[in-house]
Amino acid sequence: MKSVDTPTNCMQCPLRSSLFESLGRKELSCVHLNKREVVMEPGEQLVRSGDKITHFLYLQSGLLKLFTESDSRREQIISISRPRDFVGLLNIFSDTHHRYSMSAITDVRFCMIEVDCIKQLVDNNGFFARELLKNMSIAVDHILKDSYNLRSLQMHGRVAYVLYELSTEIFGSTGFELPLSRKEVGQMVGVSTENVIRVMSEFRQDGIIRIEGKKIYVLEPERLRLLTIRG
Amino acid sequence: MKSVDTPTNCMQCPLRSSLFESLGRKELSCVHLNKREVVMEPGEQLVRSGDKITHFLYLQSGLLKLFTESDSRREQIISISRPRDFVGLLNIFSDTHHRYSMSAITDVRFCMIEVDCIKQLVDNNGFFARELLKNMSIAVDHILKDSYNLRSLQMHGRVAYVLYELSTEIFGSTGFELPLSRKEVGQMVGVSTENVIRVMSEFRQDGIIRIEGKKIYVLEPERLRLLTIRG
DNA sequence: CGCGGCTTTGATGTTCATCAAGTAAAGTGG
DNA sequence: CCACTTTACTTGATGAACATCAAAGCCGCG
Incomplete structure (x- = not known):
């Protein structure tokens, strides 16, 4: 894992998610100040299940896998995250610790935003909260659809x-x-x-x-x- | 399906979810005015996949099943809802139509709250939004946990x-x-x-x-x- | 009473994981 | 750069796990 030297300015980020459209200048600059930008190589592990949840991850480029690690022989891949996905959004509001692990599949680049910053935005901006709910809903729908189709x-x-x-x-x-x-x-x-x-x-x-x-x-x-x- | 003649007053509902703790008198009375209370018998179907989402369901008593119905022979049960669960919360914010079907397993009694009412609450009350995110998160966690454990x-x-x-x-x-x-x-x-x-x-x-x-x-x-x- | 749905047991065949064994590719250290 | 190790890929053979089929008993219901 390596921090990027010249992080993108959130205000003019070309990858900015629709999620952030509802934010004003001030809120966006708060995001900007509380984020890091990071790159990783294929195979590197971002998160181990059980780690504390400290950041909200936004994938800029590359692919990640989200997987269970209970038994190394029986690793199960839950989903593949794509650019512009919020990664591991699933249990950010229900849990203090990650339930699943994440690894880079390709070279990846992503932002890390403090979770407290996101929680404040939810509390103070209903439109943001609703966008977040929508985002989360879509991610979950997708996982469930796959899971039950496959079965x-x-x-x-x-x-x-x-x-x-x-x-x-x-x-x-x-x-x-x-x-x-x-x-x-x-x-x-x-x-x-x-x-x-x-x-x-x-x-x-x-x-x-x-x-x-x-x-x-x-x-x-x-x-x-x-x-x-x-x- | 049968409407209840003497619906409970939300203000003093003994089953009231923690979700509604953050609501003020005015907001709660809005919920009260926009809800119906309903009972159903075992086997009755509340929702068919593809139906329009019009209400937010809060289960007071009994058990419901959430299931796929694509192929009648290959019906799959996704989850069992219990009293105090918000039912089918999953895609209320990402979709206009239900993706799964629901039936009563036992005798059930539940409230139906207009979705627009809920959406307004999210927009106007960040704490409510956050509670909702948490609730949804927990429901999803549970389904995924089961799904991947079983696999x-x-x-x-x-x-x-x-x-x-x-x-x-x-x-x-x-x-x-x-x-x-x-x-x-x-x-x-x-x-x-x-x-x-x-x-x-x-x-x-x-x-x-x-x-x-x-x-x-x-x-x-x-x-x-x-x-x-x-x- | 008889019909359909649920339950139960046995027999049969299919699907698929696992084992074994070998090849190719990709890293690793001298 | 080459021997060496490890990891990924491939194919065939075997057996276990499980769905499916068949048949019969059971119960609730019109």
Whole structure:
């Protein structure tokens, strides 16, 4: 973890979330004064479950994973955070300590804002609070949707689900560099590493995807989508 | 669904949630004027997924289930709401329509408060907003915890998980009347009805529980608890 | 009474994790 | 830069876990 030398000024941040639109000059400058800007490398761990919650994290660039760590062999990935996400928003208001761990998947850059600063904003600015509720709601919806969709699928559908979401939601392109190992794909959807590989091979043989090292090309998005809803 | 003739006055409601502590007389009377009080019988459906969100529901007594209904054969139960829960709080701020369905498990009695009324409170009262965030956070935490705990267990652990939670969290007693059918237990944890029965029989034969019709007595809570964390 | 839903038990087959074993790729220290 | 270790990836074989099918008893309800 390395602090950025020349942090962005919040007032003119090009990545500024809609969440902050409702803030006045004074409130925004308070955010600015109570934040740090940080970069991390792939694999570095930002948060360990059980750590005290001290900051509110806003991801500027890169990808993070949120995961459980109870048993190292049975690590489960809960969600992937994307640029412009508030990370680990889930239990910031219900808990003093993090419930899940976070690691950088790619190079990442993010802001750290003191939680007390955020709590004050909630208390004093109802519109901000409502935006925050909305933000949180959307994040949760997404996690639950995935979680319950996956539960009704078996392994082919599950692997298809990951590939389809990466293609449509994370990268917005049929071709992309897979940011996860086969093992991590398995940990996202509850399939063993070996079977992730087998299923991906089948998809390749069936002409649904093309694999070139870490690069994945979705050749038949529609067939992939169908797999995510019926098996 | 039947409206209650003599609704409780919110000002002196004995069930009043901590959420409303921060409200002044005027705000509370606004809630009072914008609410209905309703009772329903077991099996009645309050909400169908896709319905417009018009009210904020506060459960006074009884149990509700929140479930997916995409495929009737593959209904999945997401959570059980208890008295004093705000029901379906999850997507009230991110969505205009319900994403999940709700049914009464037992006889239930609840209040329906106009969502616009709640939104106004959030906008005007930061403390209320913060309490709401906290409430929502806790509800979500609980659902995610269950969801990811269950994913790491196989069927014995899963069934044990339901029984243990019912005993400790819902009823707070080692003896209770099982409010769910075997099928519903299965839908909560992703196990077939037949296997729920088989596992419960094994637990009975092993002396972990006693079954008398709908009544369940947990004879060995500790063994049940161990099953929920290791298999 | 008979019908449909819930419960129960046994038998069968599928899905999938796990084990084993080998290859490729990527870091590590001399 | 090369031997060495470790980690990721791949394939096949095996067995366990579990869904599904089938059949029968049970209960509440119209």
